[in-house]
Amino acid sequence: xxxxxxxxxxxxxxxxxxxxxxxxxxxxxxxxxxxxxxxxxxxxxxxxxxxxxxxxxxxxxxxxxxxxxxxxxxxxxxxxxxxxxxxxxxxxxxxxxxxxxxxxxxxxxxxxxxxxxxxxxxxxxxxxxxxxxxxxxxxxxxxxxxxxxxxxxxxxxxxxxxxxxxxxxxxxxxxxxxxxxxxxxxxxxxxxxxxxxxxxxxxxxxxxxxxxxxxxxxxxxxxxxxxxxxxxxxxxxxxxxxxxxxxxxxxxxxxxxxxxxxxxxxxxxxxxxxxxxxxxxxxxxxxxxxxxxxxxxxxxxxxxxxxxxxxxxxxxxxxxxxxxxxx
Numbered sequence: 001x002x003x004x005x006x007x008x009x010x011x012x013x014x015x016x017x018x019x020x021x022x023x024x025x026x027x028x029x030x031x032x033x034x035x036x037x038x039x040x041x042x043x044x045x046x047x048x049x050x051x052x053x054x055x056x057x058x059x060x061x062x063x064x065x066x067x068x069x070x071x072x073x074x075x076x077x078x079x080x081x082x083x084x085x086x087x088x089x090x091x092x093x094x095x096x097x098x099x100x101x102x103x104x105x106x107x108x109x110x111x112x113x114x115x116x117x118x119x120x121x122x123x124x125x126x127x128x129x130x131x132x133x134x135x136x137x138x139x140x141x142x143x144x145x146x147x148x149x150x151x152x153x154x155x156x157x158x159x160x161x162x163x164x165x166x167x168x169x170x171x172x173x174x175x176x177x178x179x180x181x182x183x184x185x186x187x188x189x190x191x192x193x194x195x196x197x198x199x200x201x202x203x204x205x206x207x208x209x210x211x212x213x214x215x216x217x218x219x220x221x222x223x224x225x226x227x228x229x230x231x232x233x234x235x236x237x238x239x240x241x242x243x244x245x246x247x248x249x250x251x252x253x254x255x256x257x258x259x260x261x262x263x264x265x266x267x268x269x270x271x272x273x274x275x276x277x278x279x280x281x282x283x284x285x286x287x288x289x290x291x292x293x294x295x296x297x298x299x300x301x302x303x304x305x306x307x308x309x310x311x312x313x314x315x316x317x318x319x320x321x322x323x324x325x326x327x
């Protein structure tokens with residue numbers, strides 16, 4: 001019966017458009033179920049945290065403009081303070097509340113010589129809020145200088161990225177866990193919508209678990225046994241609002257590319273593996289990988305040490321004339 005059931009599933013989802021339609025509906029169902037309302041994030045810790053990150057970043061962006069408008073965003077800032085207090089009542093103070101307070105400190109500092117533009121009651125609310133914790137330098141503005149770019153060059157970057165290839169022939173030498181963790185840490189300097197960083201990275205270093213998880217993916221045939229470590233990148237649906245269904249894939253894709261470049265800089269080989277599959281298979285994979293239901297699969301990344309000499313697919317890239325349109 002299991003064989004017959006699998007055969008029916010294969011015919012239904014691989015030979016007809018039904019599977020794709022149902023998978024899109026499933027994806028939208030998860031988004032509508034777990035994403036947060038921009039007006040009322042509720043009391044779910046993750047949703048409320050991402051709400052605070054979103055609205056705090058609005059203040060940061062306003063301060064980073066060439067000529068910030070004095071006294072901007074007062075209703076949004078009051079709401080941000082109220083929601084931060086709600087968060088602290090429920091979950092206590094943590095990094096996100098430090099970010100909010102430091103950002104409000106920057107807002108107050110910006111008005112040091114413009115305080116007449118801030119209503120007294122509003123300024124008192126801000127001052128009381130920031131006085132409840134010490135500065136942490138986690139929010140607000142960061143000062144940069146153009147000369148900091150002096151050690152970088154397009155030529156050196158071109159050489160670096162031109163040597164990155166998808167590797168499907170790794171050495172037998174095991175990859176050090178610390179190198180993976182450091183590469184992940186480095187990759188986190190990735191832009192995301194309103195700095196919400198709505199991604200998760202799941203790391204697997206057990207060979208049996210890796211083989212099992214790779215059995216759900218259809219692009220590792222022929223080199224599964226040489227894969228030493230496995231990463232699964234997901235998008236946290238709770239980080240996004242109602243109209244941001246596709247943003248989790250954009251942000252997750254940016255992180256994935258940064259992570260592969262970090263692995264490349266560490267002297268490791270990697271290969272991105274797509275997670276385009278019917279919804280029922282995604283559910284099975286997430287269960288096997290111990291990934292929560294509210295996370296959407298972005299991609300897998302296979303990792304291994306490099307051999308002294310090996311071959312990769314040529315993967316010829318398009319010429320610039322084929323992809324560039326100057327308007």
